[in-house]
Amino acid sequence: MGITVTGVAKTFGSFAALHGIDLDAQPGEFLALLGPSGSGKTTLLRIIAGLEFPDTGTVAFDNEDVTGRPVSERGVGFVFQQYALFRHMTIADNIAFGLTVRPRRDRPAKAEIARRVDELLDLVQLPGLGGRYPAQLSGGQRQRVALARALAVEPRFLLLDEPFGALDAKVRKDLRRWLRGLHDRLGLTSIFVTHDQEEALELADRVVVMDHGVIEQVAPPADIYDGPASAFVFGFVGESNCLPVTVRAGRAWHHDVDLGAAEAPDGPANAWFRPHDVVADDTGIPAKILLARPKNGLTRIEAQVAGIDKPFEADLATAPAVGATVHLRPTRFRIFPA
Ligand SMILES: Nc1ncnc2c1ncn2[C@@H]1O[C@H](COP(=O)(O)OP(=O)(O)OP(=O)(O)O)[C@@H](O)[C@H]1O
Secondary structure: OOEEEEEEEEEEOOEEEEEEEEEEEOOOOEEEEEOOOOOOHHHHHHHHHOOOOOOEEEEEEOOEEOOOOOHHHOOEEEEEOOOOOOOOOOHHHHHHHHHHOOOHHHOOOHHHHHHHHHHHHHHOOOOOOOOOOHHHOOHHHHHHHHHHHHHOOOOOEEEEEOOOOOOOHHHHHHHHHHHHHHHHHHOOEEEEEEOOHHHHHHHOOEEEEEEOOEEEEEEOHHHHHHOOOOHHHHHHOOOOEEEEEEEEOOEEEEOOEEEEEOOOOOEEEEEEEOHHHEEEEEEEEEEEEEEEEEEOOEEEEEEEEOOOOOOEEEEEOOOOOOOOEEEEEEOOOEEEEO
């Protein structure tokens, strides 16, 4: 049940945008597709919507194969940036659009459409604004109208591509909480695309991390942050440090510094850790302080470790002087192949 994507691959010319994607969204679930630019998020969403078709693989809604069906026959609501509001139409006409273009036999009567538009305006908290034009609304209001338009056809599935991309941070934050509430209230199954990790971690039941046309990990937000499945996920979600190590007999060494137990085969690897999982002690890795500033009651430092390009970031209880050498030790780390 819900949305099931099986073995979906898509090539544009000689460029493979998606490689054998398997993904499911359970009924009522809110999924975020998160990844860097070009990772294939939008292509996957468009294939689910029926705006694009896969070379191989299938898309099913509630166990029904819809792979060959056009968007108009999929019963999905979508909010895509490139399908902005029609500027020459009133807000009410914009919202009613999906209903008025239906074939006559499926089209509700005019009065019924008007009633539904009013209902939707209430739902997106813009009562009484149906007579305005898009240019007379703020960016946040326009996004809510776009959502009302998507919901007018009473979809079971809602697909959103960077729905709040163009808005400022505060409006974005308010709107995404509101969207989550709406999703829950209407019992929708939703998938949204974002490259904003905070948005994904805050809003989604599960986050789908994509890179280069493959899914790196699908997991609830806390697991993505605390238990990244790959070096890519560790580096992409949240702040991170990466230290080359050698694993010997179940311990990770950086030169002659023993970092601790590591469940990994012997040989070169990388230890990944968060800035808040670092302490300064006498036996750690020597690092020269480049920068120190207060952060949440601690001191955020940037420090140079010999032979490593990217400065280390750590949150320390003490405030070392810029230029001083400290010894840093991760208290918690994960080993991934080098
Ligand atoms: N119609 C197309 N023709 C050719 N290449 C395309 C087409 N659509 C997408 N691509 C390519 O496929 C890759 C994936 O694009 P997609 O838009 O899915 O990425 P994305 O993860 O959504 O990125 P962004 O966050 O920048 O929107 C990109 O390299 C893009 O250039």
